[in-house]
Amino acid sequence: MSVTETSAPGRNVAVLRKQRGMSQVKLARAAGVSVSLLSKVEIGDRALTQGVAAALARALDVGLDELLGAVPVGRHDEESLRELRSAIRRFDLPGEAPTDLDALRRDLAHLTKLRGDADLSGVLEKLPDLLTRVTHHAHTAGTPDAWAKVSEVYSTVYWLAARHRWMDLAELAVLKQRLAAERADPLTTAVAARDEAGTFLNSGDFAGGLAVVDRAIAHVESHLRGRERFLALGLLHLRGLTLAGRERDNAEAERHMAAAWRAAEEIPRDVNVHGIHFGPENTAVHVVATYADLERHRKALEVTDDLRRRPLTLPATRISPLHMNTARAKLALRDRDGALESLVDAWDTAPQMARVHPTSQELLRVLIALHRRSNPALVRLAKKAGLPV
Template sequence: MSQTKLARLMKISLSYLSKIETGLRPATPPLVAAAASALRVTTARIYGDPFADPSTQHELMNDLRAVVRRHTLPREDVPPPDELAASLKRAAQLRAETDYLSLLKLLPTLLGQATATAMASGGDATAWGQVADVYSCAYAVAHRFRQPDLADMIVARQTWAAQQTWNPSAEAAAAWNEAGTYQSAGEYADGLAIVERAIVRYESAPGDGLEHVVHLGSLHLRGVVLASRHEDAKATADHVRRAKALAERIKGPDLLQHNLTFGPGNTALYELAAQIELNAPDKAAEVAGPLLKEPPAGLKPSRVGRLAIDAARARLATKDLTGAEDALKYAFRVAPQMAEIHPMAREVLRVLWTMHQRSRPDLLLMAKRAGLAD
């Protein structure tokens, strides 16, 4: 396909496409989605392989893939309850700390153990909820390492686990990840449909405590991302408004439940990211400064790292190159593995690296860690 035709299908100028290809402009998620649609490939194909050591990571991913495939045939025995509880806690911690490689090593055995426990439980909702939680951790790994086929299969398994018993919260968490697969593929309208359906279902379920607030609020935050990337300002504002109303019910730090973080702090981060997607990076950059100096209480490295990445995006868009570099260094410090493989961090880094080349040692170091420089 010619560059002229690709640019036309992406609805951008040929000059802008050339700047993206030469590293003078970042490829935003909607533009990557447009390119993938035009070329009839996945967004993961456009972004490329994030593995620093492909052979090792692919072997680990294949181990996880095998366990997910045989989801009803766990080969592990039922572990002692204390051992399982400790492993579940460890998995959630590794996910929150963005230590994806350690999590990837843990997941195959843990997934088998959790499934074996649930199958022997006689239909215990807590046991099956734990299986769904492990699948949520597995989704985070597949998503971050850009394995869309595996992520889709994991979401199906997570939904399967959530539906083994009456567990509306587990189903809502599965829907959050399901919408995430559409987000990753650039199919924002379909992702919004998933979110809206899940919200309606969850609002009709009994319960009005903090668990309800966290799951419902998280669905609205997913809606914020999808609507803003779909360039639907009205839907974005509606999801932000409803998320803020729910966040007001949380007194104190943001809460982390079933791998979902929700509260005033995370809501502010999603609103900041939406401003970037809706072409208001100046507002996002203004908000990002105070948040980076004092991140909201209760946010784990996974969220603080994403804050720094979005701050870098906003600063790059406002031509604050030094500020963008500083924000990236912040992300590499608090969430190193996320910063190395997150597509938006890599896009900002690619542009900064192209513009400055080897004149800035810190950029060179980050580029090497991300596999963008030798």
């Protein structure tokens, strides 16, 4: 049985361990986790967090993407993915520039909406042609704004690849994104650095990602002023916050959290920066996730409760992970019904994302294992995910 055929990352641990002839005791010692925790993860009594997954992946000598399980490419997506890779290869080859710039702007806005809606299949279908057109336009126009648009599209390529754990594509995307950003402006460069740090996050190299973030922050502090400075610093500190949480570094997490909140005070309402949101709401969403990573689950729920006292303006791509991390915290506090309710909300908000997200997969696996009696809501959700109950 290959790893990608299993239904959740925690089950992949047992598959990979047995393939290597390792006992639970040997793997636990190598990863620096308890045998009890490892056993619970494998049988489905405990959800595998990405911080623990990174430690286990290192001990198993595999990539984090392999342990979490890369999403297989669907047959109907294979052609779009081939075309996308072809467009990426032709980054430095100028072609015929689009003549209808209004249509190009509309298509870029549509791509941003598809990403915000977490419409993964829609994004993949749109990307090859749009990436080709926006790159040809940048080669012809040669302006910072034109190259900023190229960088923004590559940010979406990275986002799509990271969601599926297609890490070779994600790393290729951030390389081209950085090259485009260097021809654009300092804010675009900061966003590219944020995504570059994301590849370290996705590979489990949290310390390396933090180093990328700190280098980018120093660059922003030297080159940006005013609103753009706060936006760039805010986005970078949110990435640093996530990395520090996965590293289980409380002090570093608190440092990035405080800096992100300071930046958010200057941006009273969340705004979209090259497809990524920053402001008070998305800062709170990241704080919830990090508190869950640090096992400060009651604090995570306190922030969630405060955040949901007012209507949220964030798109589905941010709201669905908020529900997932709320479910993580509830499950850790043994509120299984509440965890299931939040997980259902995550699926209702962004079903395509929930289907491929490792946190969603793990939560569902554990809830199925823990519920010894039939639960109608769980049965319905399992059917959506294609899992037996």
